[in-house]
Amino acid sequence: MKLVIAIVQKEDSNNLQRAFVKSNFRATKLATSGGFLSQGNTTFLVGCKDEEVDDVLKVIKKESRAREEIATPHMISTGYEITQPLKVTVGGAICFVVPVDKFKRF
Amino acid sequence: MKLVIAIVQKEDSNNLQRAFVKSNFRATKLATSGGFLSQGNTTFLVGCKDEEVDDVLKVIKKESRAREEIATPHMISTGYEITQPLKVTVGGAICFVVPVDKFKRF
Amino acid sequence: MKLVIAIVQKEDSNNLQRAFVKSNFRATKLATSGGFLSQGNTTFLVGCKDEEVDDVLKVIKKESRAREEIATPHMISTGYEITQPLKVTVGGAICFVVPVDKFKRF
Numbered sequence: 655m656k657l658v659i660a661i662v663q664k665e666d667s668n669n670l671q672r673a674f675v676k677s678n679f680r681a682t683k684l685a686t687s688g689g690f691l692s693q694g695n696t697t698f699l700v701g702c703k704d705e706e707v708d709d710v711l712k713v714i715k716k717e718s719r720a721r722e723e724i725a726t727p728h729m730i731s732t733g734y735e736i737t738q739p740l741k742v743t744v745g746g747a748i749c750f751v752v753p754v755d756k757f758k759r760f
Numbered sequence: 761m762k763l764v765i766a767i768v769q770k771e772d773s774n775n776l777q778r779a780f781v782k783s784n785f786r787a788t789k790l791a792t793s794g795g796f797l798s799q800g801n802t803t804f805l806v807g808c809k810d811e812e813v814d815d816v817l818k819v820i821k822k823e824s825r826a827r828e829e830i831a832t833p834h835m836i837s838t839g840y841e842i843t844q845p846l847k848v849t850v851g852g853a854i855c856f857v858v859p860v861d862k863f864k865r866f
Numbered sequence: 867m868k869l870v871i872a873i874v875q876k877e878d879s880n881n882l883q884r885a886f887v888k889s890n891f892r893a894t895k896l897a898t899s900g901g902f903l904s905q906g907n908t909t910f911l912v913g914c915k916d917e918e919v920d921d922v923l924k925v926i927k928k929e930s931r932a933r934e935e936i937a938t939p940h941m942i943s944t945g946y947e948i949t950q951p952l953k954v955t956v957g958g959a960i961c962f963v964v965p966v967d968k969f970k971r972f
């Protein structure tokens with residue numbers, strides 16, 4: 655059993671949720687936000703069998719897109735000094751696959 | 761040290777939180793939602809010693825119940841085509857026990 | 867690759883977010899709440915290289931502070947019977963470093 659923790663852009667989160675259901679992967683959704691742009695994004699938790707990890711990652715790759723954002727000075731409140739609007743490429747998805755020692759359903 | 765990640769139904773979350781305090785397990789609560797029914801549920805993070813994992817799981821098992829929900833077509837917005845209301849059994853709790861390489865309190 | 871999961875008090879969360887950007891650590895923020903005091907707190911997910919973990923922990927340690935709270939009976943709704951207000955020291959940060967089997971960016 656592994657736990658896939660995937661951070662995606664809000665714009666892709668409904669499509670990704672639909673795609674998980676279609677491929678029969680169970681998932682849980684968390685509303686999160688980015689450390690740099692402070693914009694809202696979505697984090698999915700997907701517990702799956704070891705041999706399903708690559709398929710889960712394929713579904714995520716297919717449904718998420720990188721986008722260019724124009725970040726204005728007030729969006730970057732986190733200590734990054736910018737005076738001009740800055741072009742930032744926000745990736746499609748960031749995925750961490752974490753080992754699971756024990757899995758229980760009650 | 762292990763981290764127990766437990767997804768439970770909203771209806772059980774206050775009882776489970778109380779039960780963690782009573783058994784002196786420290787916990788953090790996240791408001792989450794299900795991938796299939798899109799209903800709100802609750803995810804707990806419980807960091808505990810290796811030898812406490814089974815006790816933490818016992819507390820979770822005792823406080824969470826499976827329930828039958830009648831899912832209507834609009835609830836299942838995630839690509840699962842249903843025309844008739846569908847009986848869905850939502851489990852009591854889904855638990856992932858994850859290894860912790862390092863634990864620090866500041 | 868490791869995933870640092872750090873629970874900090876709300877009061878420290880903006881400073882910590884700024885400090886992550888300044889030291890070029892990428893992070894994702896979750897609004898969470900404590901199991902005991904039920905107050906809002908913040909959980910950060912920081913994926914970093916194995917050799918960066920100690921630096922990430924140093925940044926967290928520097929930006930978070932322990933505080934004394936006076937907990938009144940209604941704050942502790944979770945089964946801890948108190949009749950008098952109770953002095954509670956809420957720590958600066960609770961950090962779990964979790965191993966990552968696979969990391970992917972799409």
Ligand SMILES: Nc1ncnc2c1ncn2[C@@H]1O[C@@H]2COP(=O)(O)O[C@H]3[C@@H](O)[C@H](n4cnc5c(N)ncnc54)O[C@@H]3COP(=O)(O)O[C@H]2[C@H]1O
Nearest residue numbers: 661688689690691692743744745890892893894911912913
């Ligand atoms: N210090 C810095 N200097 C210059 N540019 C910076 C920067 N930090 C971030 N960026 C840029 O801003 C985009 C949005 O970052 P944000 O932190 O808001 O939103 C992030 C964050 O929520 C999450 N994330 C990315 N890497 C992470 C990691 N290692 N650990 C935890 N969360 C991560 O995924 C979202 C998208 O990240 P992505 O890398 O695709 O896209 C990033 C990146 O292109």
Ligand SMILES: Nc1ncnc2c1ncn2[C@@H]1O[C@@H]2COP(=O)(O)O[C@H]3[C@@H](O)[C@H](n4cnc5c(N)ncnc54)O[C@@H]3COP(=O)(O)O[C@H]2[C@H]1O
Nearest residue numbers: 680681682699700701767794795796797798849850851854
């Ligand atoms: N492997 C996993 N990884 C991450 N999170 C997981 C997970 N397995 C379950 N969860 C989480 O736990 C909630 C309850 O799942 P359960 O399997 O008991 O109860 C499920 C199950 O009985 C049913 N269900 C879920 N997906 C289905 C599908 N593709 N086809 C038919 N029934 C489905 O609907 C109920 C509610 O599902 P929902 O997604 O709204 O809510 C799920 C989801 O948030």
Ligand SMILES: Nc1ncnc2c1ncn2[C@@H]1O[C@@H]2COP(=O)(O)O[C@H]3[C@@H](O)[C@H](n4cnc5c(N)ncnc54)O[C@@H]3COP(=O)(O)O[C@H]2[C@H]1O
Nearest residue numbers: 784786787788805806807873900901902903904955956957
């Ligand atoms: N092992 C763990 N796993 C997951 N999350 C953890 C954790 N240890 C701590 N946390 C999280 O960190 C917050 C601060 O914990 P701390 O131990 O510094 O500060 C705690 C502690 O000093 C005290 N406390 C907690 N549980 C207690 C209990 N059963 N009896 C007496 N005091 C308690 O109340 C403060 C606030 O606790 P609260 O639960 O509201 O908020 C907690 C909780 O959200």
